[in-house]
Amino acid sequence: MQFVLIHTGGTIGMAETPAGLAPEQGLVETALEAALGPDTTLVSHVFDPLLDSADVGPGHWNEMLDVIRSHPGASVIVTHGTDTMAFTGAALAQALAGEERRVILCGSMHPLGTGGDAEENLSLAVEAATRTESGVFLAFAGKLLEAGGLVKHHSHEVDAFRAQQQSSPSAPLHRRFAERRLAILTLSPGMPSAMIEASLSQLDGAVLRVFGSGTAMADPSLLKVLADAVRAGKRLRAVSQCEAGGLAPGAYAAGAGLWSTGIENGGAQTPEAALIHLWLN
Structure with missing residues (x-):
């Protein structure tokens, strides 16, 4: 062998x-x-x-x-x-x-x-x-x-x-890792939207660690930054800051603004798995 x-x-x-x-x-x-x-x-x-x-x-x-x-x-x-x-x-x-x-x-x-x-x-x-x-x-x-x-x-x-249990990965579009500017960003209370905007200006896409089952601050400036990034073609994928349980869009009204931006639902993906997903798909 x-x-x-x-x-x-x-x-x-x-x-x-x-x-x-x-x-x-x-x-x-x-x-x-x-x-x-x-x-x-x-x-x-x-x-x-x-x-x-x-x-x-x-x-x-x-x-x-x-x-x-x-x-x-x-x-x-x-x-x-x-x-x-x-x-x-x-x-x-x-x-x-x-x-x-x-x-x-x-x-x-x-x-x-x-x-x-x-x-x-x-x-x-x-x-x-x-x-x-x-x-x-x-x-x-x-x-x-x-x-x-x-x-x-x-x-x-x-x-x-x-x-953490993940969905079985489907065959990726790309089998190797190309040059892409990706990062994991974590929301926190009081975070200025300008910081997220500055980070996204340097990235092709990002994993966004959001609260609980899929909520974020109801800050119009932050939501506009995310929506503008999605419209500009940047891949944004949300995952939960909780280790287990994943996301459930619509479970809380507090998440409505976040999901209206067009951000992707990473479901139960870990931040690491979501980052790789963006790299390969």
Whole structure:
């Protein structure tokens, strides 16, 4: 059986140095080879330089997609830092929709060789990669989570991730990530509409995190900014600031102004999933 390792970086592949934790070449590859059985072949693609996940972006997602697609039929394990794991999970899940691939993301809160969670997570990733069900998953803290709707809900605990149920992604219009100026913007009480207007002037589109099940401030200037952006061809997609439950346009009168602007309904999408949706569709 052939396995493909895409090692991007992250805590799982770090070691102590006099300056603190830093990436160590070969650490993940050696650990994975030891975890695999004798009848397997490992092909490794290691990012150079190794990345802190805070630096991961569309170009890196394209690199991962190129490697995955260049090894049809192989099971793929992607080792990755936890801070932007939810973005990469959504990116791979949506971009690979319909391609019948199995990809397992893996990371850890503690490095390999420190008595923490890394070895257990990597072992779970290996076991998960041998299954036949297609999809993109995260192996973490003894759980296999669908990666399209990941939420990192704790910044320190080993059990750091949850997964929110997402609609099955349809085949995207675009299979790679092109240059687009997109961002996630969060509404907050008292936010000046001029700030949103200035942000949107620099963007091709945005995910807007709104209140509850789909409400926003009844500020005419804000609603005009959103409506003008939509009329100008900017893609605006709303999601809830709540972790679970999603949006229900029309549930509250306070949301009428927001939905009259023509903003898209992101439903139960996480902000990360909604951002990837804008990138690919």
